[in-house]
Amino acid sequence: MAWWMFLLLALAGAVLALVLIASRKPDTFRIERRIVLDAGPEAIFPYLDSLESWQLWSPWARKDPAMRTTYGPSRAGTGASMGWDGNGKVGKGNMSIVESRPHEAVVYRLEFEKPFRATNRARFTLKPVDGGTELVWTMEGPAPLVSKIMDLLMNMDRMVGRDFEAGLANLRALVER
Numbered sequence: 220m221a222w223w224m225f226l227l228l229a230l231a232g233a234v235l236a237l238v239l240i241a242s243r244k245p246d247t248f249r250i251e252r253r254i255v256l257d258a259g260p261e262a263i264f265p266y267l268d269s270l271e272s273w274q275l276w277s278p279w280a281r282k283d284p285a286m287r288t289t290y291g292p293s294r295a296g297t298g299a300s301m302g303w304d305g306n307g308k309v310g311k312g313n314m315s316i317v318e319s320r321p322h323e324a325v326v327y328r329l330e331f332e333k334p335f336r337a338t339n340r341a342r343f344t345l346k347p348v349d350g351g352t353e354l355v356w357t358m359e360g361p362a363p364l365v366s367k368i369m370d371l372l373m374n375m376d377r378m379v380g381r382d383f384e385a386g387l388a389n390l391r392a393l394v395e396r
Contacts, residue, residue: 241364242364250380252380252383254353254387255350256351256353256391264322267325267343270294278383286309287304290302300316301315307334310333312331313330328340329341340360358383
């Protein structure tokens with residue numbers, strides 16, 4: 220057998236193994252990060268509930284300061300919406316607030332167009348604790364086969380989790396000053 224035929228079979232085997240391993244991963248994903256902020260929920264909530272205020276602490280706004288953003292008729296609370304179109308680090312998409320409970324939680328629907336299409340749900344939950352407020356940021360959604368393969372190659376939890384951690388640190392700087 221020629222060396223190139225062996226190489227082709229080895230490559231096909233590796234791709235098949237990758238697909239088989241990925242297909243055994245869960246059909247949904249969840250990314251979560253948490254932080255305790257030295258502030259009450261009433262000081263933190265406005266930064267989560269206002270899409271304009273997002274730009275003050277969002278890790279993606281800092282990755283692309285030239286990103287174009289557009290807002291719907293409402294910019295805060297349930298029904299507020301925002302679209303973005305940026306460089307390769309932030310992509311293109313839109314988000315809308317689907318639930319807003321003052322000082323408790325904000326839930327978003329995220330629709331990504333670029334670099335790939337996806338619809339996910341994100342949630343911020345605020346809980347008073349000794350020393351301040353625990354803020355939990357989660358994102359979850361479906362994990363089709365392509366996402367599962369990408370996760371094997373790039374570890375999406377670590378990649379997106381770093382952005383969550385940067386955003387929470389930015390938010391800390393705003394609310395604790």
